[in-house]
Amino acid sequence: MATVVVLGAGIAGHTAAAFLKKKLGKKHEVIVVSPNSYYQWIPSNIWVGVGRMTVDQVRFKLHKVYDRWKIVYKQAKAISIHPEGNETQSKGFVSIEYTSEDKRGQKEEVSYDYLVNATGPKLNFEGTPGLGPQQHTVSVCSYDHAAHAWKELQEAIQKMEKGEKQRFVIGTGHPMATCQGAAFEYILNVAFEIRKRKLDHLAEITWLTNEYELGDFGMGGAYIKRGGYITSTKVFAESFLLEHNIHWVKRAGVYQVEPNRIHYETLEGEKKQIDFDFAMLIPGFAGAGLKAFDKNNNDITSTLFAPSGFMKVDADYTAKPYEAWKASDWPETYRNPTYPNIFAPGIAFAPPHPISKPMASPNGTNIFPSPPRTGMPSGVSGKIVALNITNLIKQGEHSLKHRASMGKMGAACIVSAGYGMTNGAAATMTVYPIVPDWEKYPEWGRNINYTMGEPGLAGHWLKWTMHYLFLHKAKGYPFWWLVPE
Secondary structure, eight states, rough: OOOEEEEESSSSHHHHHHHHHHHHHGGEEEEEEOOOSEEEEEGGHHHHHTTTSSSSSSSSHHHHHHHHHHHHEEEEEEEEEEEEOSSSOOSEEEEEEOOOOTTOOOEEEEEEEEEEEEEOOOEEEGGTTTTTTTOOOOOOOSHHHHHHHHHHHHHHHHHHTTTOEEEEEEEETTTTTTOHHHHHHHHHHHHHHHHHOOOOOGEEEEEEEESSSTTOOTTOOEEEEEEEEEHHHHHHHHHHHHTOOOEESSSSSEEEETTEEEEEETSSSSEEEEOEEEEEEEHHHEOOEEEEETTTBOHHHHBBBTTTOOOOOSSOOOOGGGGOOOGGGSSSSOOOOSSSTOOGGGGGOOOOSSSSOOOOTTTBBOOOOOOOOHHHHHHHHHHHHHHHHHHHHHHSSOOOOOOOOOTTOEEEEEEHHHHHHTTTOOOEEEEEESSTTTTTOOOTSOTTSSSSEEEHHHHHHHHHHHHHHHHHTTOOOGGGGGGGO
């Protein structure tokens, strides 16, 4: 019997665990280690943050699903990986510390034949002094953060209802933050809620971003087909903000937040400030902070992980200039090159390089988005890792059949711009591939026939439907495997 341990129960980890158990059945053991007792559908946290959904509409208890699937679930935090075992353990193992109430603080060593590191990112609020829900800004990165954001937003709305003007600043809170798409969705939904209450004359809303141009979204922007014409995501994004009377500040690297004031550096090297009454800024992402040790207890963290804390996989990490970057640099199997029984799908893997062009101020501050790996890429990579491990267990070592490079993978994104079955809106956008391939598509970097965008009410209906469809899949309801990643 083989044992597969999955660290993390987000989109990548949960998807991997689901397919592993489905394919391996009772003959093999699947163990999931996650510090949170809930699964959350992160894309809908945006709606929690504006009061359109409750926390319980975007989450469910993991143990209910894993008990039904016969997956061993340990509510714990992974501390370190020991891929060679040690003096007492011949197999690789993970050291964990329980976070559940009944076992809190207890430690355990969990052995594995295969390990899936799907820990996702650490929300690095401390990377920007004063940032985060414990400091001076709010977040929508988790359901509890989103609920807190809604509470703060209500207070700002109540002040406007009393005739008091409010300044809203939403965007990125670190010079190299990613997830611009989530922040962009949130600012559009905040503007929608304010306008719906006819309070927009009392609101000053600003989009604050580290993007060189709007619509970069950490993927270098894109050219999209829209209504038979080809336009850029820059125009697409700017038109949405103009329509909602939202100002913007781009090429800004936030380096400190004080009460009601954000400090940022421009790409030109100027130090500026913007004042706020309500601010939601996405933090920088870092690896989960796992350590690694060999059989003699020597620290080999740098062997498994990049300096960012994300795990090294089958990518080309050779240092080379921006002009030499290729779509083929990106990983296909998410397998660690040193320890081939370890995989890292989703946000847990270290990208070979950014997708957006690196930019730095005269002061040497890097101000550009890190590459996104959320949503669809996380689900797809989680699934192919599960399928490859299944084949390795059943067939032994062989060339891995299942591959999914972001340089060959398309992605669909629906950007919510307001909640409402008759007056809601969203922008539906597809890109193919996610990482531009200028060798294959020299004119646009992507296949323009599959890279398109369209705004409208239908997009909102689709996003609303997907919320329930993907929760159906995550809960393991009938025919869940037929729902695409």
